[in-house]
Amino acid sequence: MTRAFDILGSPVRRRILELLAERSRTSGEIVEAIQREFDISQPGVSQHLSVLRESGFATSRAEGPRRVYELGAGPFGEVEAWLDRFRGAWSQRLDALATEVARGKRERRLQRSKEPVRRRA
Amino acid sequence: MTRAFDILGSPVRRRILELLAERSRTSGEIVEAIQREFDISQPGVSQHLSVLRESGFATSRAEGPRRVYELGAGPFGEVEAWLDRFRGAWSQRLDALATEVARGKRERRLQRSKEPVRRRA
């Protein structure tokens, strides 16, 4: 876990994960995309990919001479678990601030419906 | 946003936020609690508090000579927003792996999660 937030701390790595969330890509595609936004060399990107691989945030398989990267679950679960502790407290603060917004409190029920389908037993 | 994950990257700061999620505390209480777990000086903790203050992850008010720290919403929302992009994709991987937390036994036979077959309808 400890590492998870460090790994997500890099804007380049976050961007790579965003790219992989769209679809799987080869190392070359990632390098190309990243270099359009960041001034960084191919080995630079490759090292970030290495970090993502080792952490499980991404997986890779060889496909001929290319490496296809895919989003991995990795420590996302741990990040979520950690954040869970704050969801309650934090939304309370938002509510406190929300006096300005003057939103109806029942609005929050709508948010709840955004959750992935969760079947109650 | 960029800063949010950097700020959460520090274990000391994460621990402070956990403490504040329980209840508000004075700087002294935080220093004491942190020093039980980390080998760090009072100014060290104070600097972390400063970072949390400036980012909005925490707020402080003077109470006599003490400073009372309280959890702030800060960039939590941005972190959540960023993670939102991955919740879908990421839970798919978890399903595909069909491992991890064994999330309870929903009895619906809607989904037999043993097979690696990932048939998204």
Add this chain to the structure above:
DNA sequence: GCACTATATAAGTTCGCGCTTATATTGAAC
């Protein structure tokens, strides 16, 4: 005023991350 407590800021050092260039590895095509 002085002394003491609580906390923050200043100034300086160290260490690891994120980069670089150079090179190794692996695969395909010839």
Add this chain to the structure above:
DNA sequence: GTTCAATATAAGCGCGAACTTATATAGTGC
């Protein structure tokens, strides 16, 4: 085999974050 393409690894460097110690600030009580 040789050569080219795609990618990873090695080695080294610079800079900023996270510490440290020392000191300043602010509040309370005498």
